[in-house]
Amino acid sequence: MHKTLIVTNDFPPRPGGIQTFVHSMALRMRPEDVVVYASTWRDGSEVRKFDAQQPFQVVRDRTKIMVPTPRVTRRAAEILRAEDCGSVWFGAAAPLGLMAPQLRRAGAERIVGMTHGHEAAWAQLPASRQLLRRIGAGTDTLTYLGEYTRSRIASAVGPAVAARMVQVTPGVDEQLFHPDSGGAEVRAKLGLTDRPVVVCVSRLVPRKGQDTLIRSWPRVLRAFPDAVLLVVGGGPYRADLEKLAAQTGVAASVVFTGAVPWEELPAHYGAGDVYAMPCRTRRGGLDVEGLGIVYLEASATGLPVVAGDSGGAPDAVLEGETGYVVPGRDTAALAERLTTLLGDPALRARMGAAGRAWVDSTWRWDLLADRLAGLL
The missing domain is CATH 3.40.50.2000 (Glycogen Phosphorylase B;)
Known part of the structure; x- marks a missing residue:
């Protein structure tokens, strides 16, 4: 498996379902195969403490919300080359997936964009629908949660990209969530x-x-x-x-x-x-x-x-x-x-x-x- 650069706004200790999704997936990869490039959230000491506890490397951007600006894109490309990453995983495809073409030129061989409920909403508005089409064209695979999100995103990205969509959902830790949980x-x-x-x-x-x-x-x-x-x-x-x-x-x-x-x-x-x-x-x-x-x-x-x-x-x-x-x-x-x-x-x-x-x-x-x- 390639070493993977995870590019995401959604990462703990910021709370939320996507954050848990991305973090839980990252924990199930070999630590030496993962580098996370994420936004910062709230108090710096809380973020630093969390990052220090992770088994893999976490690189924080200085902004609380990353958008695919030239600076953020250059930084992502620098990390990808410095860490010799062969694949990129966008924790949420929109909007950071717009960086996909530049990261491919920087050496990414595989690019996967996760989609969630907000990408399905993007598919309903003309301007964001066009951006979603660009994201789909720049990635090898867009994932979807279920038939509801798949059908709406597929209508925006077109038949060729829709054919490459694969279902990947959040999971449940059955050893943590169980009937005798306290x-x-x-x-x-x-x-x-x-x-x-x-x-x-x-x-x-x-x-x-x-x-x-x-x-x-x-x-x-x-x-x-x-x-x-x-x-x-x-x-x-x-x-x-x-x-x-x-x-x-x-x-x-x-x-x-x-x-x-x-x-x-x-x-x-x-x-x-x-x-x-x-x-x-x-x-x-x-x-x-x-x-x-x-x-x-x-x-x-x-x-x-x-x-x-x-x-x-x-x-x-x-x-x-x-x-x-x-x-x-x-x-x-x-x-x-x-x-x-x-x-x-x-x-x-x-x-x-x-x-x-x-x-x-x-x-x-x-x-x-x-x-x-x-x-x-």
Whole structure:
């Protein structure tokens, strides 16, 4: 395998799904085969501490958001030549994939661009659609998360590039996310022992649909008066959600944990009886869920899931087997699925077991990392 230069804006300690995706893939490559060129994020000491803990080399650009300017492109080419990298992997194809032709001239033999939900949004606007076509032409392979993202990106890049697209998705660490992940301890700490719990682990932003969960909660409480909605994660939407919970009259049964450390996430999933994130598409399709790895992490933890219908989120659910998909704005449909699951322990157990088995057979990191290695 060639030594690979990973060029990415999305890399820890900056939080997010793409960041976790890129980092987890990089950790499954031989350290001597990887060099990461990434943007900087927030406090320099936090970034330096994180980088020092990595088994591979990380080179940080001085900017918080890298764009394919001549300076950034020259720096990427310098790293590629100095480290004798034969392949390039763009953690997110847009916009950094616009550097592909220059990096090929600098010596890259293979160039792979990962696409996510935002590239599918780019495909809907004329100007960004043309840029996406250029990115596709400059790479050997564009990856996609699922049929939703593939179909939209393929329409922009044209038949020749679309024929070279390959599915590579985020994975789940099945040894980290499992049914005995420490949920009972979290329940005890939060005072939720012996109460029905619906958990949502996600960033607090409008697309994720925590507001729909809160609006549906009075219906759930009519069936299960002692039920609790456990909202795990931080984000700019928290104040609005807390205000909504108070206005809806359910504040006493909604618990906000704020952001929790990555290593504590499995236990917080495990604190729930049901996982729910009713994500929805916004801004005319420009704000859309690419896949929804949280549903698979919940499945690995043994929970049934209730997903919204935004973008590729349904790709992470086997309808009626590992959970359900509902319209992201339909509070009645959401409440019906939640009360059905809360009231049927056998159904929860069956769906949780099916989800765990599906993750083990299809979504493990080692399987997906092997696919990426083949492309590189």
